Amino acid sequence: MNLDELNKVARAMVAPGKGILAADESTGTIKKRFDAIGTENTEDNRRDYREMMFRTAEAMKNHISGVILYDETIWQKAKDGTLLVDIIKQAGALPGIKVDEGTKPLPNCPGEVVTVGLDRLADRLPKYYAQGARFAKWRAVIDVGPGKPSYACLSANAHALARYAALCQDAQIVPIVEPEVLMDGDHDIEQCEMVTEWVLKETFQQLYYQKVALEGIVLKPNMIVPGKGSKARASVQDVAERTVKVLKNCVPGAVPGIAFLSGGQSDEEATAHLDAMNKIGNLPWALTFSYGRALQAAPQKAWGGKAENLAAGQSAFSHRAKMNGLAALGQWKADLEKKAA
Numbered sequence: 047m048n049l050d051e052l053n054k055v056a057r058a059m060v061a062p063g064k065g066i067l068a069a070d071e072s073t074g075t076i077k078k079r080f081d082a083i084g085t086e087n088t089e090d091n092r093r094d095y096r097e098m099m100f101r102t103a104e105a106m107k108n109h110i111s112g113v114i115l116y117d118e119t120i121w122q123k124a125k126d127g128t129l130l131v132d133i134i135k136q137a138g139a140l141p142g143i144k145v146d147e148g149t150k151p152l153p154n155c156p157g158e159v160v161t162v163g164l165d166r167l168a169d170r171l172p173k174y175y176a177q178g179a180r181f182a183k184w185r186a187v188i189d190v191g192p193g194k195p196s197y198a199c200l201s202a203n204a205h206a207l208a209r210y211a212a213l214c215q216d217a218q219i220v221p222i223v224e225p226e227v228l229m230d231g232d233h234d235i236e237q238c239e240m241v242t243e244w245v246l247k248e249t250f251q252q253l254y255y256q257k258v259a260l261e262g263i264v265l266k267p268n269m270i271v272p273g274k275g276s277k278a279r280a281s282v283q284d285v286a287e288r289t290v291k292v293l294k295n296c297v298p299g300a301v302p303g304i305a306f307l308s309g310g311q312s313d314e315e316a317t318a319h320l321d322a323m324n325k326i327g328n329l330p331w332a333l334t335f336s337y338g339r340a341l342q343a344a345p346q347k348a349w350g351g352k353a354e355n356l357a358a359g360q361s362a363f364s365h366r367a368k369m370n371g372l373a374a375l376g377q378w379k380a381d382l383e384k385k386a387a
């Protein structure tokens with residue numbers, strides 16, 4: 047493993063004013079997104095939709111450092127025969143690959159899951175590297191509720207994340223380490239804070255045991271927010287302060303950067319929260335975005351599965367990428383959203 051090279055890639059992923067586009071929805075998940083815009087979930091539609099984003103030159107060049115792809119997409123060619131990974135590279139961004147194989151129920155832990163996919167990972171990674179992937183993603187899912195999470199769930203998931211991260215680094219691929227505490231449920235912000243702190247402590251402990259070099263990872267956590275069903279809402283400042291506090295308590299300064307998931311926050315919330323954290327300043331790591339829904343909801347709606355809406359889809363994507371790029375610098379303002387509307 048060449049750690050200098052891994053560190054260089056990790057730093058490029060969180061370069062100032064840039065963040066990651068999570069376009070790695072599985073075929074089942076993208077179906078849900080396409081259903082919402084009345085678009086059939088065909089291979090061609092998935093390609094056209096993703097090609098539309100990857101060819102949005104302004105966004106890709108200035109605000110997107112890397113794109114997380116699903117297995118289908120990393121081998122896929124654009125309509126004109128160019129590999130989609132080559133379009134991403136030509137735009138100056140890094141291709142990345144989701145390598146986990148989803149979740150399975152965890153025995154003895156009702157309602158809890160563990161992320162799987164370690165068995166053949168060492169064989170798969172060199173193929174992805176050869177195809178251009180310079181980073182990977184593995185998502186662990188932690189549910190909050192009565193009796194949840196259990197320590198069994200936390201430790202199994204943290205162990206798998208650390209095993210995955212070690213295998214990635216061995217294959218010269220930067221692992222995005224993503225332990226996601228879900229927003230589903232009616233838990234309050236304090237519960238999210240407590241669980242997230244526990245999850246991160248356990249994750250970094252396991253990364254240490256598996257000898258993962260922290261200089262060569264990117265952490266992808268949730269923000270500290272109340273559950274979607276909680277009646278007690280939290281201000282932007284409260285979310286920002288609690289998230290920074292927990293991260294400072296759990297994430298060593300050797301980690302080059304933290305790129306948040308959006309997790310079901312609205313587009314503008316996800317942007318405002320990231321911006322408020324960067325406005326706090328004096329942080330030991332870069333703080334940026336690795337959004338799926340918060341970057342793509344607007345372009346999906348504008349595109350609606352129709353070729354004639356391509357420019358509208360690209361302009362919606364460009365706008366969200368720019369807003370989040372500004373938030374990654376702590377330079378976003380709410381009235382920039384209104385001006386665009």
Ligand code: 13P
Nearest residue numbers: 068307308309337338339
């Ligand atoms: P969301 O931003 O939609 O949560 O997706 C990010 C992601 O990659 C989840 O694994």
